[in-house]
Amino acid sequence: MDNLIGNTIIRLQETESTNNYANNQVQTNDYPEGTVFLAYSQTAGRGQINNKWESEPGKNLTFSILFYPDFLEIRDQFMLSKVVSLGIRRTLAQYIDDVSIKWPNDIYAGNRKICGILIENSILYGQIKNSIAGIGLNVNQEIFRSNAPNPVSLSILTKKQFDLDALLAQLLDGIDHYYKLLCSGNNKAINQEFESHLFRIGKIYSFNDETGPFDGTILGVNDIGQLLIRKESGEIRAYHFKEVEYINTPLNFKRQ
Numbered sequence: 001m002d003n004l005i006g007n008t009i010i011r012l013q014e015t016e017s018t019n020n021y022a023n024n025q026v027q028t029n030d031y032p033e034g035t036v037f038l039a040y041s042q043t044a045g046r047g048q049i050n051n052k053w054e055s056e057p058g059k060n061l062t063f064s065i066l067f068y069p070d071f072l073e074i075r076d077q078f079m080l081s082k083v084v085s086l087g088i089r090r091t092l093a094q095y096i097d098d099v100s101i102k103w104p105n106d107i108y109a110g111n112r113k114i115c116g117i118l119i120e121n122s123i124l125y126g127q128i129k130n131s132i133a134g135i136g137l138n139v140n141q142e143i144f145r146s147n148a149p150n151p152v153s154l155s156i157l158t159k160k161q162f163d164l165d166a167l168l169a170q171l172l173d174g175i176d177h178y179y180k181l182l183c184s185g186n187n188k189a190i191n192q193e194f195e196s197h198l199f200r201i202g203k204i205y206s207f208n209d210e211t212g213p214f215d216g217t218i219l220g221v222n223d224i225g226q227l228l229i230r231k232e233s234g235e236i237r238a239y240h241f242k243e244v245e246y247i248n249t250p251l252n253f254k255r256q
């Protein structure tokens, strides 16, 4: 089957943020679904919750994919995040070990962040009009200067340099694969695979919520994309983004 994602690639030498650029463009132009806006350099790359996204010009992949998931209910919007995360995870797993999806949508290699995803939905009359999925993948950058926690890149992990265009094509194929599953209503397969690759699922770790630090086990995510954690008390809580933090303490004697 033909690809839905990446048939049109708009290459920019420099822009503030590919998410902003894509968002401005879709207001006035008709771009097909799956159009990719890729920048060699971003002057104001954005991360989640107003963070900056650090990326040395020409070293990494910074791009945004335009989706028109009009078949998706607003309450199911986290499915798109799963699709994008799974596509990236699958591609990276060809090159490095221990690639997982850190809820809600970071890609981790071991305990280090290799990729961040920023999905922005335009909602009109209670329906998703378009979604812009911004992806920042650390590829050939070796030194990170910002205070981002634990950044890592493909080249740090493999001691090799990567061809950015070839890697982009693989990532787009990966995302295309899972997006087609979503388009065909195969949510079950997506959910199962997402949970099987969820960072720290199924073992006891330390977290922090509004009640303070606690130990608990990630059970998965619910239908609306909240993280489910069973606390040691037995209580199961569902968290929205930023309501819970992972704590990186070494495992103590109690833990598996």
Ligand code: BTN
Residues within 6 Å of the ligand: 016, 017, 018, 019, 020, 042, 044, 045, 046, 047, 048, 049, 051, 053, 061, 062, 063, 064, 106, 115, 116, 117, 118, 134, 135, 136, 137
């Ligand atoms: C995060 O982990 O906080 C999300 C980072 C998302 C970065 C990408 S780079 C391409 C796109 N344009 C942006 O300004 N941000 C996203």
